[in-house]
Amino acid sequence: MSGGQSKKRNGAGVFRALIKGHNASSMRAVGLILFGVSIFTYAFAIQGVKMTPTAAILDSLGGTIPQITDSLSVSLQILPVLIALLIWGKYLNNELCFRCQMILPKCQSVSTWYVSLLAGMGGYSAVLATIGLLASGLGGLIVQEVFYRFGIIDTTIFLSLTECARSQIPLESLSNVLLVFVLFFLRIFILLLVQFVTWLISGKPNAAIITTLFFAAISLFSPKLFYLPVGGTMFFGSVNERYGAVTGLAFGVMYLLLFALTGWLYCKKTDWLMKFNH
């Protein structure tokens, strides 16, 4: 009758079943808006940050950028996005909860569900982050270069790509290249931190998951959003990559611990989690 029940669940299938297409049109709309905002923010370079798209690309690649003076303003920009995501996460929770009621029993175990979801989100985030790094950087670069050529932006503050390359922007050391890779992977752990915080605030694990997904989507349009906190600049107000590396690694350890903690809670404390959900 059971048709040869398989003990092995399809992890990718679980992820697809939970997430695929969920509110896809809303995500696309928000994505487009964020993309536009991102391009123009980069193009006009927010005065507090004083970062051109050219600088952003080089910065993301591990070069040292002398012009970032106020990373706090970046963190302030993040705040309303976070609040919006939290609200959205709460709003979406009920729908997702109904979906989980179908999917969870088919997974047979919460750990299968959770690990599949995290693995899916990790892969998804990595792809989005890579695309985002290129899309927002290059998109902003084009706009900025055009504006620069036409003298629309202030040439005493902004540098063109060629001038950056010619003058003082080093992409030199192996440690910087390694740092880029470390930071790249740490971004994924940042997502987990967001998931954890959202869950704590909203009390809804499902809200945390969907919010994390949106956060991953946002990384597509604003890689700096993940880059700066990992580098420690948000907390130390410094752009020194060496400090960034140390603090980045420290945060990495913290995120790993959070990853383990959230995983443990999901898998072993289902009852406690479900209590919030119903």
Place this chain on the structure above:
Amino acid sequence: MENAIELVNVTKKIGQDVLLSKINLVIPTGRIIGIVGQNGSGKSMLFKAISGLIRTTEGDVHVWGKEIGKHGNFPEDTGFLIERPGFLPHLSGLKNLEILADIQKKIDRTQIKATMSLIGLDPDLKRSFSKYSLGMKQKLGIAQALMEKPRLLVLDEPMNNLDEESIDRLREILIELNQKEKVTILLTSHDAQDIRMLCSTVYTIKNGILSIL
């Protein structure tokens, strides 16, 4: 013969509210059991406890001899319809079921289509789920529960939003599954008349207290 479901002193409290109160229930294999109760009486909460979606405050839930939460998070070989199924709105009914079937990979597209047809849905209908009528949405939820041919069906108000003809058809399907395939069925309704026709035993639940009708 093995019991399909055994509940022993199942109590569920959230804060000061007692949602399920010392429920004892044994459902032998191959029976159709009904539970009636008004909205908010605890029907859905009871089903969530059976399905592993919530953990009980006290007491044990056994499905197919395995204690939920101890021998696994969720019951094996069981199809569920609880509350409103959360299908993806922009996909067709068939696509929605295919995505769900992809988790366990127990059935193929042909079997999914057969289940949809059985329940009275056109599997080739391209219309997205968001454009389904309430009755069609309900049927898709039932199809989701039935499609992997489970030994146990737990259906929370399956007749909701269905027209008379569809209700009759669903009754026939459930009886056939029970008689030919020996599927054990537990279902709820707020309409006692509705399930008396189907069930060998009917319980009533009020304020979280279960009693035989």
